[in-house]
Amino acid sequence: MPGTTIDPYGRAMTGAAQWWDAPPAHRVSLLPDVDPELLAVALDPLPPGAPAVLRVHGLPGRTAGEQVAALLTELDRAALALFPSWLPGADRLDGPHPLGAAAVRSLAAAAAARSAAFGPFLTDLAGRALAARSGPPAGSRHAGRSRFPAEVRAAGLARVLADAYRRTGVVLLVEVPDGLTAEGERVLAASAEWLAGHGRFTVWLAGRPLRTVDRVPVVTVTLPHEVRAVAEPAAGGGPAPTGALVSCPPLSGLPRADSPAEQTLERALSRHGWAYGRRWNHTWQGHPLGPAYRLDLCWLAEGLAVEVDGPEHRGRVRFADDRRRDVHLQLLGYDVLRFTNDQVLTDVPAVLGSIRDLLATRRAAGPHHEEKRHHADH
Structure with missing residues (x-):
């Protein structure tokens, strides 16, 4: 992409300023006029040069200490899963x-020596992550706890999460809850300031204004026109249902680390030879000047896209964006199958059958030439 360069660590950077550059890095900013759902649409797929953006669906706790502790626990789970x-x-x-544990400690020590990471923290995190791969699911409550104080964990997790996405920093997109009391606003602002100060996170407070806290600067961001257009047909609907405390962007080529449904579907597909050629969380662009879409699961040669929808897809903005994406893909000759998380988790044989049958039909029709001309893999 024009204007995109790679830093010495292999991470994407852009020369020209983009809309996500408006809020200052490593600070807390208030984006009161931007719907968090629209921000999520604008950041999916994560644009080249943008920071890694993790969406925080409210912070539990009555004090800043409780909120920070809860969020660090979730970020630790995210790092283990990634x-x-x-x-x-x-x-x-x-x-x-033993050999694997020794090797991962050596790799962590070497990585810390090449960066500003704190070696003991990185070694501990890597050891717990390796152990979790053969034990409970990565990021579960049984993966072991960090032994380091909150300040060390915050700084270390910010670096690890940025490295996971090959980005230069991490943004925490925090939704300001509706009906927050004056004390609740003060606690939320204090939590955000702690995370920015100790973890070097960039924090965006979005969705609603803070009426009693005036020390957080208000920043105006202008989203791309095609993203803003999604909000118009979506007006009047309710907010997206909340799920996990933290939502992380997926890694290209893999099922989402925080999606049991995608993980379940991949395990099922891996047992069948007919499922060859699949790609998870692939960024697809029908035209160099057209919008880029992230496809949960796709078979490019056959022209088949499969979407696995969690509860967030019932929100008004995401629902409208899904319809827009589906129409665009269908106009370019793709078939789109959508399944809910519940469908995958409760009846994976039926889901497999639908995918298998449509794949067979598409393969019998020959290669999907539109994909060969226009798809772009980022």
Whole structure:
């Protein structure tokens, strides 16, 4: 993409200022006039040069300490689930056997020596992540707890999460809850300031104004026209249902680390030879000047896209954006199958049958030539 360069660590950077550059890095900003759902649409797929943006669906707790502790726990789980993407060479390790544990400690120490990361923290996190791969699901409550104080964890997790996405920083997109009391606003602002000050996170407070806290600067961002247009047909609907406390962007080529439905579907597909050629969380662009879409699961040669929808897809903005995407893909010759998380988790044989049958039909019709001309893999 024009204007995109790669820093010495292999992370994408852009020369020209973009809309996400308006809020200052490593600070707290208030974006009161921007719907968090629209921001999520604008950041999916994550644009080249943008920071890694993690969406925080409200912070539980009555004090700043409680809110920070809850969020650090969730970010720790996210880092465990994203392993080994943030530790070069760790993808060749498997299981917590002694040789693997020693190797991951060596890799973590080497990575820390090449960066500003705190070696003991990175070594501990890598060891727990490796152990979780052969035990409970990565990021579960049984993956072990960090032994480091909150300040060390915040700074370390910010670096690890940025490295997982090959980005230069991490934004926490925090939704300001409706009906927040004056004390609640003060606690939320204090939590955000702590995260920015100790973790070097950039924090965006979005969705609603803060009526009693005036020390957080208000920043205006102008989203791309095609994103703003999504809000118009979506007006009048309710907000998206809340799910997990933190939502992380997916990694290209893999099912979402925080989606049991995508993980379940991939395990099922991996047992069948007919499922060859699939790509997870692939960024597709029908034309160099057209919009880029992230497809949950696709078979490019056959022209088949499969979407696995969680509860957030019932929100008014995401629902409208899904319809827009589906129409665009269908006009370019793609078939689109949509399944809910519940469908995948409760009846995966039926989901597999639908995918298998449509794949067979598409393969019998020959290669999907539109894909060969125009798809772009980022």
